[in-house]
Amino acid sequence: MSVTLKVRDLSKTYGHGEQAVRAVRNASFSTEPGEFVAVVGPSGSGKTTLLAMVGGLLTPTSGTIEVNGRDIAGLNAGQQAAYRRESVGYVFQANNLLPFLTARENLQMISRITGANGRAARQRADQLLEELGLTNRANAVATELSGGERQRVAIGRALMNDPELVLVDEPTASLDSARGRQVVESLIQEVKSRGKLGLMVTHDMAMAELADRIIEMHDGELNVRGKLAASG
């Protein structure tokens, strides 16, 4: 399945009147099927707000977000939760695994939420763990995993519900550069091999270079450009 994302004149303003902060201003971009896009920019540039709106965690002040032709900008809270459950896979900055669950159970948690837990869910969790090189760590509790392993489990969890979009927030923040690169490469491979659309927020240009395209954000405005020549 090829996934497309079209963002048009998207804005997000926090507060009112003189206190208002325009975190994202009239952002527009679209992606190609199977693309992996990096969003870079300094702290406070609005990149996480953009990710949150695409992921149905924030409601835009104005503009549209079309995922496979469906506008998700006007969804209410319940519809947003269903959208996140069915169409979005998240990899968070701090991986946010449930610390008392094993690697496998953290993946199966997604199936429990969707009400589809069972033998098939376990098989899918095991398959993802195998693809991520974590088969021998499947029964390890999250607190026993290394930083890199935890982030790979988080990638598996993001793919567990077979989402259309995989949204990634600073995935290498807690990793050294070698391990960070390994994680992002494996993330891109997993996303692209499944025909998903990936959107990754990062402040690390070295990681952004691994993406198909880079969107730069500055003071809420974005500048889309192709892959950096330096990335080779």
Next chain:
Amino acid sequence: MIGLLEIRRRKFQFALIALIVTLISYLVLMINGLGVGLNDQAGSALRNFDADAIAYSDKAGLSVIRSELSQEQVDRITVETDAKASAPLGYMAANYLKDNGGVESAAFLAFDPGTIAEPKVVDGRMLTEEDADGLLVDKSFLRYSGLDVGDTVTISVRLVERDFRIVGETDEGAFFFQPSVYLLRSTWQELKYGNVDASTPVASIVLLEGKGLAGASGPGWQAVSKSTAFANIEGVSGQQSTVQALRAFGYLIGGLVIGVFFYVLTLQKIGQIGMMKAVGASSFFVFRQVMVQVLCISVAGVAVAIPLTWLTNRAIQQAPNPVPIAFTNGTFITTSVLLVLMAMVGAMFSGRQVAKVDPIIALGQQQ
């Protein structure tokens, strides 16, 4: 169920909460047991009467102590109520002298053998009309006095001392916070009033068997149900109110403490809750995990408290002068169910907190 997995993996943390639930449940169960025990001491003998209603002198204000009935009144009560069965019963408080010279009080209940006022004998034999100096005593009397069936005991009343032989043991309970002792009504008349003539009261109350007798009244008498009679025993209503208040506070504080524990636990897990909601979990899904945990922990806590209370009760009963405490299956079941329910209600505060968690926190600071 994620909530159950969390309990399994965080045994120590949840065991501590379960321990708190156990201690609270133990406290509430003991309060209930003491309440039942006090009630039993107040008048379990009255509750054990084979009667549906009790008739008093209308001047007695439903007090067994003050009620006195003449033969004519007793006869009229029997006729006017058209009761299936009736029996006069006399009451007096008297002392018995112990071997060491000590004095203890007991509630003396006077009956006619063969009537519905006759208590059940669990050891020894029933009094007959010939047993003018015979007594039936409650098992608690034997325990307190150190006497046994067949022994002789000196009864002191109205500056008169008289020896009685214990011919049987009953298990009818207490009356006015004293062990019950049964004797013949004719003997009671002599002991209480001295010289007996036609004007001497023949009974304190009349036990009535039959339906619809509560509320009946006639010239000089009135009948009430056994529960009304019990509630009118001197001191019982005040005691009941105190015990009920203790119970209510026990349930309330128990529910609040458990609720606060889970509320704090929920506050500590806001990041996790945010993540779960970010990946699509509904507030209800997350709240369900909390409620399942509360249910398991409170059931486990209560389940430990029950045998603990039972053992404490046994230890108390074996003491030479046990405090009034009693448990029934009903006490355990009602208290346990109410405690678990109160814990669930207390945990509702966490539900509000769960609903308030914004999933955006999973992304950390907004940029």
